Amino acid sequence: MTKTDFRYAVSTLKPLGRWLVNADNISTWEHDTRTLPLPYRRLRNKYRTFAREHLGPIALEVDRDIGHFDPLPVLRKAGRAGLLSEFMVKPIGSASFYGLFHNITFPAVLKAEELTSVCGGLGLLILDHDLGVAPIMLSGDVFQYLKWMSKIAYANKYGEMCPTAFAITEPSAGSDVEDSAGASSARLMTYAEPVDGGYVINGRKVFISNGGIAKYVTLFAAIKGEGAESWTCFLIDRDMKGFSVGRHVEKKMGQRASDASELVLEDVFVPASRVLGRVRSGWAVNRNVLAYSRVGVAAISLGIARGALEKTIDFCKTHSLAGKRLMDYQDIQLTVADMMVDVAAARGITWQAARSFIPYQGATAGAKVFASDTAYRVSNSAMEIIGDYGYVNEYGIEKALRDARLTQIYEGTNQVNRLALIEWQLDSELS
Amino acid sequence: MTNSVGGKNILTSDDRKAIEELAYGFVKKEIQSMFSHAGADGDLSRVPDILEQGARIGLLAEHGREEAGTGVWGTTTLSEGPALSIGLLKIISQTCGGVGACFHAAGLGSLAADMIGLDIDGRLACIMPDFDDLHVMPCLTDAETAYGRSSIRCDSTDAGHVIKGRKEFLLQSGRTTSYVLIVPAKAGNTYAWVAATISASDDRLKISNIQGQMGIRAVSINNIEIDNKYIDKQYVITINDKDYRYIIYAYHLIGLTAVLTGIAKGAIASAIKYARERYQGGDLIIKHPAIRFLIAESEARVMAIESMLEGVSGYARGDRSGDIRGLVKYAAALKWFGAGECVRAITDSLQVFGGYGYMEDYGMEKRLRDGQTLKSLSGSSVIHRHTVIDNMETLP
Numbered sequence: 001m002t003k004t005d006f007r008y009a010v011s012t013l014k015p016l017g018r019w020l021v022n023a024d025n026i027s028t029w030e031h032d033t034r035t036l037p038l039p040y041r042r043l044r045n046k047y048r049t050f051a052r053e054h055l056g057p058i059a060l061e062v063d064r065d066i067g068h069f070d071p072l073p074v075l076r077k078a079g080r081a082g083l084l085s086e087f088m089v090k091p092i093g094s095a096s097f098y099g100l101f102h103n104i105t106f107p108a109v110l111k112a113e114e115l116t117s118v119c120g121g122l123g124l125l126i127l128d129h130d131l132g133v134a135p136i137m138l139s140g141d142v143f144q145y146l147k148w149m150s151k152i153a154y155a156n157k158y159g160e161m162c163p164t165a166f167a168i169t170e171p172s173a174g175s176d177v178e179d180s181a182g183a184s185s186a187r188l189m190t191y192a193e194p195v196d197g198g199y200v201i202n203g204r205k206v207f208i209s210n211g212g213i214a215k216y217v218t219l220f221a222a223i224k225g226e227g228a229e230s231w232t233c234f235l236i237d238r239d240m241k242g243f244s245v246g247r248h249v250e251k252k253m254g255q256r257a258s259d260a261s262e263l264v265l266e267d268v269f270v271p272a273s274r275v276l277g278r279v280r281s282g283w284a285v286n287r288n289v290l291a292y293s294r295v296g297v298a299a300i301s302l303g304i305a306r307g308a309l310e311k312t313i314d315f316c317k318t319h320s321l322a323g324k325r326l327m328d329y330q331d332i333q334l335t336v337a338d339m340m341v342d343v344a345a346a347r348g349i350t351w352q353a354a355r356s357f358i359p360y361q362g363a364t365a366g367a368k369v370f371a372s373d374t375a376y377r378v379s380n381s382a383m384e385i386i387g388d389y390g391y392v393n394e395y396g397i398e399k400a401l402r403d404a405r406l407t408q409i410y411e412g413t414n415q416v417n418r419l420a421l422i423e424w425q426l427d428s429e430l431s
Numbered sequence: 432m433t434n435s436v437g438g439k440n441i442l443t444s445d446d447r448k449a450i451e452e453l454a455y456g457f458v459k460k461e462i463q464s465m466f467s468h469a470g471a472d473g474d475l476s477r478v479p480d481i482l483e484q485g486a487r488i489g490l491l492a493e494h495g496r497e498e499a500g501t502g503v504w505g506t507t508t509l510s511e512g513p514a515l516s517i518g519l520l521k522i523i524s525q526t527c528g529g530v531g532a533c534f535h536a537a538g539l540g541s542l543a544a545d546m547i548g549l550d551i552d553g554r555l556a557c558i559m560p561d562f563d564d565l566h567v568m569p570c571l572t573d574a575e576t577a578y579g580r581s582s583i584r585c586d587s588t589d590a591g592h593v594i595k596g597r598k599e600f601l602l603q604s605g606r607t608t609s610y611v612l613i614v615p616a617k618a619g620n621t622y623a624w625v626a627a628t629i630s631a632s633d634d635r636l637k638i639s640n641i642q643g644q645m646g647i648r649a650v651s652i653n654n655i656e657i658d659n660k661y662i663d664k665q666y667v668i669t670i671n672d673k674d675y676r677y678i679i680y681a682y683h684l685i686g687l688t689a690v691l692t693g694i695a696k697g698a699i700a701s702a703i704k705y706a707r708e709r710y711q712g713g714d715l716i717i718k719h720p721a722i723r724f725l726i727a728e729s730e731a732r733v734m735a736i737e738s739m740l741e742g743v744s745g746y747a748r749g750d751r752s753g754d755i756r757g758l759v760k761y762a763a764a765l766k767w768f769g770a771g772e773c774v775r776a777i778t779d780s781l782q783v784f785g786g787y788g789y790m791e792d793y794g795m796e797k798r799l800r801d802g803q804t805l806k807s808l809s810g811s812s813v814i815h816r817h818t819v820i821d822n823m824e825t826l827p
Binding site for chain 1: 563564565566599600641642643644645646710711713721722725778781782785786789790791796799800803804806807808809810811812814817
């Protein structure tokens with residue numbers, strides 16, 4: 001440290017002057033954590049520890065050899081650590097009263113960033129469960145919430161696995177079911193026909209994350225003869241007669257640890273008691289789930305971007321050229337600085353969108369667009385910095401890029417999210 | 432097919448058209464069928480035969496093979512510059528970037544031997560050393576500087592030459608028979624660049640394949656280690672003309688960018704086809720401004736890079752033909768800037784497909800993996816930026 005170094009110069013200040021300088025020699029992660037209330041600091045630490053202990057060591061191997069990956073042991077560990085029961089208070093679930101009723105989104109955002117900073121796929125595998133149960137919470141039926149969430153949270157926490165999945169996408173209706181304009185003329189093919197005591201559902205859903213392993217699926221279907229406005233949310237049990245998993249897509253480009261499966265429904269009888277919320281309220285539930293989940297995708301993107309940044313820094317600290325660490329070259333420092341700024345900005349917009357108790361569509365769609373574009377940009381920079389090593393699997397950078405690319409597509413493509421932002425603000429400030 | 436003017440082979444526009452038609456037919460018959468019953472990267476076991484067939488019908492240069500003069504990096508490059516090779520690489524890579532990269536690597540090995548009259552036949556790969564510096568490509572420096580810091584070097588004595596060292600991340604197509612080495616050499620107190628060949632089956636050569644490469648899996652990316660290989664004097668050529676190294680280096684970057692451009696063009700064509708079939712909101716998605724912008728911007732990016740490729744071809748013709756530093760600068764800028772724009776065009780085209788783009792079904796995720804790999808190959812953007820500024824005319 002030279003005498004002109006800022007941290008050294010601080011020692012020359014008067015005590016009050018020293019107090020007014022933040023010269024703590026700590027990481028960005030630690031700085032950011034300090035800005036959080038104590039319960040959130042503990043959570044952030046807990047999630048990071050879990051990710052590093054249980055996901056980090058297997059991340060690359062799972063990505064390379066997805067055909068032999070059994071997700072249940074990972075989910076079981078996550079369940080026992082309380083990561084699959086956070087929408088129900090203790091002792092049945094793992095949420096604190098403060099955590100659940102102060103803000104349910106912010107802890108989910110912290111969790112998503114920490115898990116996906118280590119592995120986008122394994123992180124998604126765990127996070128998909130929260131998406132799967134979201135309609136149970138957001139349908140607004142307290143009795144169903146208590147009944148199903150208790151059962152699911154208890155099972156996950158105490159070892160009898162009960163993962164869930166969220167199913168909206170259909171073969172000819174992807175963006176259509178995430179956008180108001182598209183939904184009115186969507187080519188839907190999953191319909192529920194009212195019968196005595198319930199409904200008979202026929203149709204197909206595709207690209208359903210964790211669809212291949214979910215015990216319960218919150219599935220949306222239109223009432224027969226009607227359009228998307230009649231969507232109703234059903235809680236489907238994988239053991240129901242007529243329900244099957246079709247094409248099981250393992251080799252998607254990235255986030256491979258979480259499968260994207262086709263769900264086939266052939267005359268599946270669903271009792272009326274399994275309708276979540278009201279009949280025909282599914283479209284509203286779906287849109288509200290997306291308003292929450294998009295900030296989750298922003299956090300996933302943020303995590304992947306941070307992971308790429310951390311791997312790059314690690315590479316540049318441990319590799320040298322001409323006897324000089326890569327990190328000591330100004331060329332490298334300029335790009336790493338841009339990456340750090342990008343990640344910090346993505347964290348800012350994501351945390352801001354998640355701070356309100358009830359997040360709104362405009363903010364979460366904007367956060368999702370920004371953070372996912374950032375993740376892709378940061379991963380690209382990471383690949384550029386480390387050159388030829390970037391496209392080799394063992395350094396994890398190319399995996400980060402593949403993982404990042406998906407965040408620009410799911411939960412509505414970024415184009416759909418841009419339009420969602422406009423739609424939300426249209427009446428208030430754009431008309 | 433070619434006319435001879437002043438001892439040089441000159442292609443007419445009809446010749447070019449015929450060669451390109453031949454390439455389109457070859458792609459349809461040989462390369463597209465690679466993907467009919469295989470995974471995203473196609474049936475890779477067929478790649479060596481595809482290359483052999485390409486060389487046989489004259490689409491791929493192979494040293495000592497007369498019919499391949501008009502193929503990728505064939506002998507017509509010496510008289511006409513890289514334009515024909517660029518065109519062929521674009522056509523091939525529209526269907527498979529990996530096969531395009533194979534054609535590029537094999538063709539360039541042949542051209543490297545042709546340019547200095549190395550007496551070696553078969554499928555060649557060209558090796559230039561790595562450097563222990565972030566700022567300069569080794570082949571662009573003088574022999575003394577390069578010798579001190581190069582990953583491969585040659586020690587010369589009256590009896591012969593001993594070559595040793597290591598080259599990482601070498602592009603290599605199927606069934607390479609020999610390597611063309613372009614390395615700095617030291618003889619007493621004098622230094623020179625030399626060229627030599629080493630057989631792929633030589634027991635002094637260790638080849639290890641990079642495992643888990645992201646894309647262009649049709650081409651092998653290898654690390655090569657040479658353990659004190661003795662080469663007799665008569666098989667080593669001293670390269671007095673420094674332009675030779677510059678040209679090979681520049682053509683390497685140009686070829687990689689041509690492959691990237693081809694991949695991007697293929698991606699855009701697929702995106703348009705999909706957008707004309709897929710409905711959203713009651714309309715074909717080709718009618719949605721969000722989709723139209725993605726495709727239009729991708730097309731504009733590729734048009735810009737094609738203009739640059741056309742521009743760099745001009746350095747082989749007319750007044751610019753002697754401007755080797757200009758060629759190197761242009762090639763480095765092309766690879767750095769062009770790779771970024773092509774990958775952007777590919778990723779935007781993928782976006783048109785929504786969730787399907789991310790799956791193997793439409794080949795878009797493969798295009799993105801191929802593009803990203805090529806973008807990182809042969810020098811990061813940091814090195815290319817330095818190469819641009821080091822070769823600007825305003826500098827001494």
